[in-house]
Amino acid sequence: MTTQGFTVPDRWKWFTESRYGLFLHWGPYAQYGRGEQVLFREHLNQQEYAEAAARWNPVHFDPELWADTAKKAGFKYACLTTRHHDGYCLWDSAYTDYSSAKQAPGRDFVREYVDAFRKAGLRIGLYYSWIDWRLPAYFDGPEKDPEGWRKVRDYLHNQVRELLSNYGQIDHFFFDGVWPRNADDLRSVELMEEMRRLQPNILINNRLGYSMERQGYRADGGAGAGDSDTLGDFGTPEHLVEVDRTRLWESCQVSTWRLWSHVIGERWRPADTLLDLLCECAEKGGEHGGNLLLNCGPTADGQLPPQFVERALEIGRWLEVHGEAVYGSDGGSLTEFVTRGRQTISGNNLYLIIRFWDGRPEMRLPDLATPVTGVTLLTTGQKLEFEQTEDGVIIRGLPIEAPTRLFPVIRVECESRPQANEWGRQRLWEGDPSRVAEWARGQRGTSVYLDGRER
Known part of the structure; x- marks a missing residue:
């Protein structure tokens, strides 16, 4: 697979073929039910928070059930927050006792997650936060506290090495929370080189900090579109779908209205909105990646929220029928189709993902220049009649009622890879x-x- 400026190596093609990953924000912050950053946002007492974290014991955590649900929902990989900004570790770290292994649970949750998800056939991703709100030296930095900063940086590097040394193959690594440091402070470039030595096939995201020493390296280090031009393997637009023209990318999105971890009273996006995010990523992906990393915040006692499970499984059932329009697709938006829905391309097929079903028996698909050999309503398997002219294709025989509550899909089979005419290549505005x-x-x-x- 080729992108503008580089060819995706074979070891990373799983990422472009997957299109759909599960993000898991989980830690002792779930006890508060007010978001993963409640410690900082509400300026809670640090010692009281730590004591509550040490008591946290999610007795209903069942990683095999999580993995089974993720597989049924159609996810192809997952990424777990091994340590968020509060500093609590979900694994048995040799460098701190502030962890699930050494406190109340007495369990290495990263180990259990990795084993269960790998057994279910999903690729493994790990999230790790640079920032640690407990450590003054992180915020004082090397200028104000050079010795304290050196200890913090060694701690961060050691933990990353630990995660990449003790849990088998790690496919995907998601850094977060650079502010207020930069790549030179963190020595993130050197760490990335060490990570590749430990895990030659790993994909590393772009939240690695801006480097004054190495011109050209830029990264946002937090929420936003993921501005890194060259550092890291994939861009990470957050809360939005924005194509990165220079690399692979995945949009990380919440399944609720705003927050990432479990929140009591949060509003949930409906299944069609979540599915549309996936289809938008696939449509806009081109050959650059175009993945959706959809988040779930498990409850404090270790369960996937039923609201999430309901929506995820509905999308999973849709993917069982229509997955060929998403998995391994090469983007779409071939012709002007915004009045109907979205498009993706795979091989010689153009997929029409219908967001708006109007109940009319005919549909006009303008500007498709490649000869069409067949048209199928993928949702039901029904072969549809069609007529092709120099202006496009008229598809006939569509049912009045939408054949699925989510998005029906029409597969347009072509003699060769679908191409558009001049009008299709040049759009409105x-x-x-x-x-x-x-x-x-x-x-x-x-x-x-x-x-x-x-x-």
């Missing part, structure tokens, strides 16, 4: 405006009057 002038001039004239004739 884009391209050469002279084509619009010629269109208007040739079909109605030049004047403001009804018949287009000058008076």
Whole structure:
């Protein structure tokens, strides 16, 4: 698979074929039910928070059930927050006792997660936060506290090495929370090189900090579109879908309205909205990645919220039928189709993902230039009649009622990889405006009057 400027190596093709990953924000902050950053956002007492974290014991955590649900929901990989900004570790770290292994649970949750998800056939991702709100030296930095900063940086590097040395193959690594440090402070470039030595096939995200020493390295280090041009393997637009033209990318999105961890009273996005995010990523992906990393915040006692499970499994059932339009697709938006839905391409097939089903028996697909050999309503398997002209394709025989509560999909089978005509390549508000002038001039004239004739 080729992108603009680079070829995706074979070891990373699993990422472009997956399209859909599960993000898991989970830790002692779930006890508060007010978001994963409650310690900082509400300026809680540090010692009281730590004592509550040490008592946290999610007795209903069943990693095999999580993995089984993720597989049924159609996810192909997952990423667990091994340590968020509060500093609590979900594994048996040799460098601190502030962990699930050494406090109340007495369990290595990362080990259990990795084993269960790998057994279920999912790729393994780990999230790790640079920032630790407990450690003053992180915020004082090397200028104010050089010795304290050195100890903190060694701690961070050692924990990353630990995670990549003790849990088998790690496929995906998601850094977060650089602020207020930068890549030079963190020595993130050197750490990334060490990570590749430990895990040659790993994909590392772009939240690695800005480097003054190495011109050209840029990264956002937090929420946003993921501005890194060259550092890291994939971009991480957060709360939005934004194509990274220079690398692989995945949009990380919440399944609720805003927060990442379990929140009491949070509102949930409906299944069609979540599915549309996945389809948007696939459509916009081109050959750059275009994945969705959809978040779930498990409850404090270790369960996946039923609201999430209900929505995820509904999408999973849709993917069982329509997955070929998403998994391994090469993006779409081949022709003007916003009035109907989204498009993806895989091989010689163009997939029409219908967001708006109008109940009419015919559908016009403009601007497809490649000869069509067949049209199938993928949702039901029904073969549809079609007529192709130089202006596009007319598809006939569509049912009045939408054949699925979510998005019906039509597969348009072509003689070769689908290509658009000039109108399909140049869209509304884009391209050469002279084509619009010629269109208007040739079909109605030049004047403001009804018949287009000058008076």
